Amino acid sequence: ITAGYHRLWAHRCYNAGIFLQYVLALAGAGAAQGSIKWWSRGHRAHHRYTDTKLDPYNAAEGFWHSHIGAFHPFCWLLIKPRRRQGPADITDLTKSAIVRWQHK
Known part of the structure; x- marks a missing residue:
């Protein structure tokens, strides 16, 4: 998760070859x-709206929400109903053939 979802796709910290x-x-x-696409979009929204009601991982909503609910899409079912996140720009992700392939 750290090298790919987080650093490469969510933050665009480096460029990687197609194989990697x-x-x-x-x-x-x-x-x-x-x-x-799902993970990076949520992470970008988290950085844009940190600790506000639009932050999908808002720590003010409790430990379990910000730690377990933040890291697994199905944990939202156990924590509380999902609410709308703040907007995040993912146009670079929607242009990526690998991201589109994996998101199917």
């Missing part, structure tokens, strides 16, 4: 934390 991108996409999928 596929490896990171498959490894991320194996971590069962949703797709690159």
Whole structure:
């Protein structure tokens, strides 16, 4: 998750070759934390709206919400109903063939 979903796709910290991108996409999928598109969109919203009602991982909503609910898409079912997140720009992700392939 750290090298791919977080650093490469959510923050665009580095460029990776096509082979490494596929490896990171498959490894991320194996971590069962949703797709690159879903995870990165939520993380970008988190940084844009930190600790506000639009932050999907708002710590003010409690420990379990910000830690477990934040890291697994299905935990939202156990924590509380999902609410609308603040907007986040993911146009770069929607242009990526690997992200589109993995999000199917």
